[in-house]
Amino acid sequence: MSTEPTPDSTVLDExxxxxxxxILRLFTQYGRPQLHxxxxxxxxxxxxxxxxxVxxxxxxxxxxxxxxDDEAYSLPLVPDGWIPGTESGQFWLSVGLMGGAMVxxxxxxxxxxxxxxxFSHRVKxxxxxxxxxxxxxLDMDFFNQMQTGQLMSILNNDTNRLELFLDNMTDSAIQLAVLVVGIGGVLFWMNWQLAFVTLFVIPxxxxxxxxxxxxxxxxxxDIRQTVGDLNSRLENNLGGIEVIKSATTEEYEGERVEDSSYEYFRQHWRALRMNFVYRPGLQILTSIAFVSTFVVGGIWVVSGPPGPFTGTLSVGELVTFLLLTQQLVDPLAQMSEVIDRYEDAKASSxxxxxxxxxxVTIKSDPDAADLGNVEGRVEYDDVTFAYGDDEPVLHDIDFDVDPGxxxxxxxxxxAxxxxxxxxxxxxxxxSDGEVRVDGHDVRDVTLDSLRDQIGYVSQSPFLFDGTVEENITYGAFDASDEEIERAAKRAEAHDFISKMPEGYDTRVGERGVMLSGGQRQRICIARTILNDPAILIFDEATSAVDTETEMLIQRSLDDLTEDRTTFIIAHRLSTVRKADEILVVEDGRIVERGDHDDLLAEDGLYANLWSVQAGEMDALDADFIEQASQRAAMGVQDED
Structure with missing residues (x-):
């Protein structure tokens, strides 16, 4: 099994x-405020x-x-005058000190x-x-290349990996360092010769x-990348579950998820196999240290110093050596987990x-001015545009729009x-030319002040998982109930909202799944009305609704656009029939302009499109039919 690499992997890899x-950057940039x-x-x-x-x-x-009773009772750093003279007193002093140290x-x-x-949770x-x-x-180009699942993986999985490292593994690393230094110091203090036997495993x-x-x-x-790929696959499939069911492609999608899951398993298994060598290897080393200490120390206590060793070793010292060596076994064995978490956190960070x-290339310049109140004059001055270094997709776009x-x-x-x-x-x-609002180049004003004056309603209305009221007031959070209801009425939405189980407090579900397409569209229009922009953009606002709903939406649009500068993108030409000016776009150029009657009289592309929608196929120009066939064959789509 295999999965193709996702196109967005190179975006982050670069x-x-x-x-x-x-990891150092993580501590210095985010750990410093929590340093205490x-x-x-x-x-x-x-x-x-x-x-x-102790x-x-x-x-x-x-x-x-x-x-x-081999030696006099003496404790490090404790004056002899503080030590009881009786064995009973010395016994209970030992018990008290051990118990106190443990508590x-x-x-x-x-x-x-x-x-x-x-510390770790605040950093996370x-x-x-x-x-x-x-x-x-980030720019829209980034979101066009990155999949949602990859971004969710970074925001959730990768940040959670950092918390696991900062929380558990930081403490484990401290424990290992302290025990190696502390135990090593104690062992060398007690018997430096036997200490070499115990601690040879460290290097x-x-x-x-x-x-x-x-x-x-x-x-x-590679593991972090495959997690993102798997999340992307799952997110796409859950979002398209209706299409999967209607197309009966459950088996096909199940295999694709299996491929992504297997790739994650394969990459994770590679790392696990290395751990299966590393962890037992550390355990073997620590076990050798313990056994070596016991053998050499035991011979020393029973028969005297073996081989090159000199001096004496008491039973108590051997017991201390063995206990401290045992304390070193577990932290050393856990070193693999420390390294495991470290590498995982390093990849995530x-x-x-x-x-x-x-x-970020699309941002407000430091000296950008606030746009202020907008009358609504819009000018496109010989605009050319290309995505990155690609060929231009727009050529010499030039038109003026007066306020209203x-x-x-x-x-x-x-097109x-x-x-x-x-x-x-x-x-x-x-890429070239200028777009101006009220005479200001849009690049010379702040992004917030520009976008605050523009209301955008797309052909795929997006609602957040919340109540109807929360979605209408999005961007105008302080609106009163009267203002909300007034906006809903102007959007032809108040009547159906009032009939819902909890009215404006009814939850709409993820992406508004509990509502019809027309209802979602009208709530989005109500949201736009409530924000009261000077310029409106409707991108195929009625393309996905039935004729009756289109009529209701069109009524709300007519009311809303009465005194505002408005742009309407439409495939249904009836939507723009009453527009002051219609721009006909083909291959990134404006090829015709005028009102509805003028364009029909011109008998060009607009007239052919109108004939298609009117069902007058016999009136179509042969060149138009040929061009339409070529476009269909190319599978060209509008940019979102």
């Missing part, structure tokens, strides 16, 4: 290669681990002094877990929100770990910072009608 030291919590977590974690070393040390001293360690663990978790929150804010400012484990990291780093990059590194006029844009599919008006919204910037 910028991911430029991201250096992503991290510092408390590190300190309490360190104290907790050192307190964990019981084995005291136990070894008690065995030699209290139980075997205090538990308290330190509480603060460790609280502060490190707070800041990363996610910052990533989203950055993402929504071997370090080399083994370096080898492991060099192999798995790229594997985790690379994707996140790659997304943040993508440049209605302009229709018609033409074959893929460039929608693209023309996206330049007005500044979703894209012109």
């Amino acid at each position: 910028y991911r290669d430029e991201v250096s030291r992503p 919590w991290f510092t408390i977590g590190v300190i309490t974690s360190t104290l907790a681990r050192f307190l964990g070393l 019981p084995p040390i005291i136990l070894g001293i008690a065995i030699d002094s209290v139980f075997n 205090l360690a538990a308290i330190m663990h509480f603060f460790r877990m609280s502060t490190l978790n707070l 929150h800041e990363v996610r929100t910052d990533t989203y804010r950055t993402m929504q400012r 071997v484990a370090a080399l083994f770990t370096y080898w492991f990291m060099s192999l798995v780093e790229e594997m985790y990059v 690379s994707r996140i910072f790659a997304l943040m590194s993508i440049p 006029q209605t302009v229709g844009l018609v033409g074959p599919t893929g 460039g009608k929608t693209t023309i008006l996206k330049l007005l919204l500044r979703l894209y910037d012109v």
Whole structure:
């Protein structure tokens, strides 16, 4: 099984290669504001681990002094005058110190877990929100190339991976460092010769770990990519479930999901197989250290120093060695999980910072002026536009619109009608020429002030998962109930809303799935009315509704456009019949212009399109039919 690489993978790869030291950047950029919590977590974690070393040390001293009476009772850093003179007193002092160390360690663990978790969750929150804010400012070209599932994977999966690393693995790394340093110091203090036997595994484990990291780093990059691919496939299929059911393609889509899932499994299995070598390898090393300590120490206690070793070793010291060595076994064995999480977090943070590194070209200049109140004059001055370095899709677009006029844009599919008006919204910037509003080049005013003055209603109305009222007031959140109802009435929506189970408080479902297409469209129109823009754009606003609903929507449009500059993109030419001027667009050029009657009299492209919709096929020009066939064969589509 295999899956084809998604086209958006190269979008992130291009910028991911430029991201250096992503984990360090994560700490410096997002961890610094939460540094106080991290510092408390590190300190309490360190104290907790050192307190964990106290019981084995005291136990070894008690065995030699209290139980075997081999040596005088003496504690490190404790004055002899504080130590009881009786064995009973020394016993209970040992019990008290061990118990106190354990209780205090538990308290330190509480603060460790609280502060490190707070640190990791706050960093995750800041990363996610910052990533989203950055993402929504990116150009439309980016969203045309990236799949929604990939973006969701970055916002959810990748940020969650960071939290797992910052929370659990940071503490594990601290634990390992403290225990290696602490236990190593204690063991060398007690018997430096036997300490070499116990700790020889540390440099071997370090080399083994370096080898492991060099192999798995790229594997985790591939894993994060395949997670995004799988999310994209699932998101697409869930969004198109109605099409899948109606086309009875469940088996086909099931196989495609299986392919994506298998690719994720395959990439993950590669990394797991490396872990299956690495983790047992570390366990073998730590087991060798424990057994070696027991063998050498046992011979030393029973028969005296073996081989090159010199001096004495007591039973208590051997017990302390064994207990401390055992404490070192688990953290060393967990090193694989630390490295595992680290590489996973590194891959995730690379994707996140790659997304943040993508440049934004459509943005307000620092010295951009506020557009202010708009009369509604719009000018296109010899506009040419191309996507990136591709061939131009618009050529010499030139027209003027006076305030309050209605302009229709018609033409074959893929002619460039929608693209023309996206330049007005500044979703894209012109390649040459100017688009002006009230005499201001749209590139010289702030994006917010420009878009606040333009209302856009598309042929695919989008509603958020919420109530009817929440969707109408989107962008005008402080509107009163009277204003909401007035806007709904003007959009011919109030009557059907009032008949819904909970009226304006009725939930519409994801993307407005609980409503019909016409109802969704009228709610979107009500939203536009409530925002009260000076310029309106209707992009095929009635293309997907029945004739009766079209009549209702047309009534609301006539009322709404009465005193506003309005652009109407339409395939149904009846929608623009009353427009002050109609622009006929073909192959990215304006080939005809005028009102309805003038264009019919011209007997050109518009007249042919009108004949098609009127059912007058016999009146069609042969060249028009040939051109329509070529366009259909090419499968050209309007830009969204």
